[in-house]
Amino acid sequence: MSNSIDVCLSPKLIDLYDLEGKIVVVVDILRATSVMTTALAHGAKEIIPVEKLEVAKEYLTKEGYLCAAERGGEQIAGFPLDNSPFNYMKDNIKGASIVITTTNGTVAIEKSAVADQILVGSFLNLTSVAEYIKTQNKDVVVHCAGWKGKTNMEDTLYAGALVERLQSTHALGCDTPHMALKYWEAVKNDLQQTVADSAHAKRLNKLNITKDIRFCTQIDEYDVVPKMEGTSLVAVK
Ligand code: MLT
DSSP: OOEEEEEEOOGGGGGGSOOTTSEEEEEOTTTHHHHHHHHHHTTOSEEEEOSOHHHHHHGGGSTTOEEEEEETTEEOTTOSBOSOGGGGSSGGGTTOEEEEEOSSHHHHHHTTTTSSEEEEEOGGGHHHHHHHHHTTOOOEEEEEOTBTTBOOHHHHHHHHHHHHHTTTTEEEOSHHHHHHHHHHHHHGGGHHHHHHTSHHHHHHHHTTOOHHHHHHTOSSSOOOOEEEETTEEEEOO
16 A cells, blocks of 8 residues: 555644644534534535634625624624534525634644645545545545644544545554544544543533534434645635
């Protein structure tokens, strides 16, 4: 196997990984990358992920943009959109240019900038992303967004699921893909209940956000591959 896959469990660790010439798959299951996947699957023209709230605020007065902002799981006042996938399935999403800033997901995308390709992964498009990667003949790093620098359960499980699907084409880069794979294999048949017990699921529940968690743990709901092209995330499949 000429290619390898590695897993970075937190944006705080990403500088330890050489991303040059590689494909980085950014994952934030609850909920940023699930939202981005859902929006593109429902016909959004592009997603513009921005790390800084101030930058996102500048788009509020610009023509032609739908703006979304979330911090700590909550919608930011003044922004028409939050970070719930259910708000990215309506007619206003078709053909839309969506600017989005979130607590962790958009940070991980910004910190992946030197990669050759940046893809966005979620359970919703797991197989589509895996099959696309198999056509690219490149090393892969899965970049888990985590929570404010800490590792989280759901992104690590996604990394394990992707490692499992790429085992025939990508050698495991170091111990982290092994750990993620073993964790995935241990709980994959009980994924929804496992993630329902995660720290962020509990955080969202406190905000009366429940159905998003079940939705974001569905596998292969969509056949879409989100890829950064310039400053925009677009569907390349
Ligand atoms: C994030 O970026 O941290 C998450 O997407 C937060 C959330 O949506 O709850």
